[in-house]
Amino acid sequence: xxxxxxxxxxFLAYLKRPDLYPELGRKIVKNTINRGNAxxxxxxxxxxxxxxxxxxxxxISQLFEIDMNSFKDDFKEILKKSEEREISCPIKMxxxxxxxxxxxxxxxxxxQNVIETxxxxxxxxxxxxxxxQKIDGTLYSSDMPYLAQDGxxxxxxxxxxxxxxxxxxxxxxxxxSLPKIFNQNSSFDVVHYDSDKSYNGRMWAYEExxxxxxxxxxxxxxxxxxxxxxxxxxxxNDINTVVVEFEGKYIGMFVK
Numbered sequence: 649x650x651x652x653x654x655x656x657x658x659f660l661a662y663l664k665r666p667d668l669y670p671e672l673g674r675k676i677v678k679n680t681i682n683r684g685n686a687x688x689x690x691x692x693x694x695x696x697x698x699x700x701x702x703x704x705x706x707x708i709s710q711l712f713e714i715d716m717n718s719f720k721d722d723f724k725e726i727l728k729k730s731e732e733r734e735i736s737c738p739i740k741m742x743x744x745x746x747x748x749x750x751x752x753x754x755x756x757x758x759x760q761n762v763i764e765t766x767x768x769x770x771x772x773x774x775x776x777x778x779x780x781q782k783i784d785g786t787l788y789s790s791d792m793p794y795l796a797q798d799g800x801x802x803x804x805x806x807x808x809x810x811x812x813x814x815x816x817x818x819x820x821x822x823x824x825s826l827p828k829i830f831n832q833n834s835s836f837d838v839v840h841y842d843s844d845k846s847y848n849g850r851m852w853a854y855e856e857x858x859x860x861x862x863x864x865x866x867x868x869x870x871x872x873x874x875x876x877x878x879x880x881x882x883x884x885n886d887i888n889t890v891v892v893e894f895e896g897k898y899i900g901m902f903v904k
Contacts, residue, residue, distance in 0.1 A: 671792070671821035678846055688847040689876025694898075697873055701893040704746050707901065711890065712756045716748040723778055730806035734769050739799035742842075744771035745870055746894045749901065750840055753866040754779035759837035760786070763829060763860070765822050765853060766842035766870075767791035770804035776838070777811040788833060789817045790825035790843065822853050835862045842870040850877035858885070861904050872900040 678685065708716045720727060734743075754762060754776055760783060762776045767789050776787045791803055804817065816832070818825035822843055839857045844850060854869070854877065861867055872878035872891070878900045882889045892899040 667820065667824070668792075670824065674821070674823070678849075685848055685875075686846045687875055689880065690874065693876040693879045694873045696879055697891045697893075697898040697900075700889075700891040701898060702890065704749055704892050704894055704899075707890055707892045708748060708752050711901075711903070712752045714752055714755075716752065719748045719751050726774075726778070726808065729808070730771075730774060733806050737769065737802050737805050739794065739802045741768035741794070741799070741802070742766075743769070745842065746892065746899055747771055747775035749868060749892065749894075749899065750775040750838070751779055753838050753868060753901075754785075757837040757864065757866055758783070761788070761833050761836045762786070762838040762840070763788045763790075763836045763857065764840040764842065765790045765825075765844075765857075767803050767817065769802075770807040772840055772842060773804055773815065774807050774811070776840070777807060777814055780814050781811055785814060786833070787815045788829045788836075789815065790822050790829065791817065791819060792821050792843070822849070826853070826856055830856075830860060834860055836860055837862060837865045838868070839865070840868045840870075845871060845874045847875045847877045850875070851881060854878070854881045858904070863904055865904050867900075867902050867904060869900045871897055873898045 705716055708714055750772055759779060762780060762785065764772055764776065764787065767773055773787060773789055780787055794800055794803065800819070807815065818828055820828070839861050841853060841857065844853065858867065869878050882900070882902070887902050889900050889902040892901060
């Protein structure tokens with residue numbers, strides 16, 4: 649009954665937002681006609697990822713020649729206060745990911761423009777912003793409203809107010825947000841993908857984001873073991889990718 653209530657509440661919330669009707673249509677198709685799409689090629693890719701994977705520490709050392717411990721040492725107080733904000737948040741969202749990987753990707757590329765999909769509490773946003781603030785850069789984020797939880801006001805809650813001047817947040821599905829972002833900025837130093845988990849959703853977004861990633865820029869995708877979209881994308885484009893094992897899941901990462 650709780651699940652039915654959640655679905656009904658979400659549907660009503662969509663009806664109040666005409667700007668989200670396109671995404672509502674896509675979700676209906678995804679959850680009816682294309683139900684198996686989310687896990688397409690999952691077994692194949694998990695075997696592939698396991699055979700290639702290294703730790704976050706190894707990836708940062710190999711790619712950036714940096715000891716990742718410096719991140720938590722340098723931002724100890726900020727991270728502590730952000731953790732307190734998450735604990736006090738009444739809405740439950742996705743937890744912190746591989747923040748060091750994102751931060752040092754920004755540092756390595758001397759990033760001025762970063763794009764991410766998926767925000768939730770804002771841990772990945774915080775990681776990018778801690779680097780971008782140094783050179784007055786900008787983070788562009790795409791994140792769907794939390795329609796079932798009435799939690800919009802808590803999106804990005806761990807990001808300190810003084811960093812928000814470097815942040816542009818677009819509250820639509822990727823297919824609506826990304827064109828709006830690309831109209832404002834067409835080239836990015838770092839891409840971080842962590843939104844639509846379906847195979848088709850990933851493949852569409854990967855292609856769009858890759859086109860706007862500059863040569864020498866870094867592409868990061870979370871949860872690549874959900875299906876084979878990331879592996880297929882890399883093989884299609886002859887990309888040599890690093891795979892990072894992080895808390896039982898896999899992250900894909902490459903330099904363009």
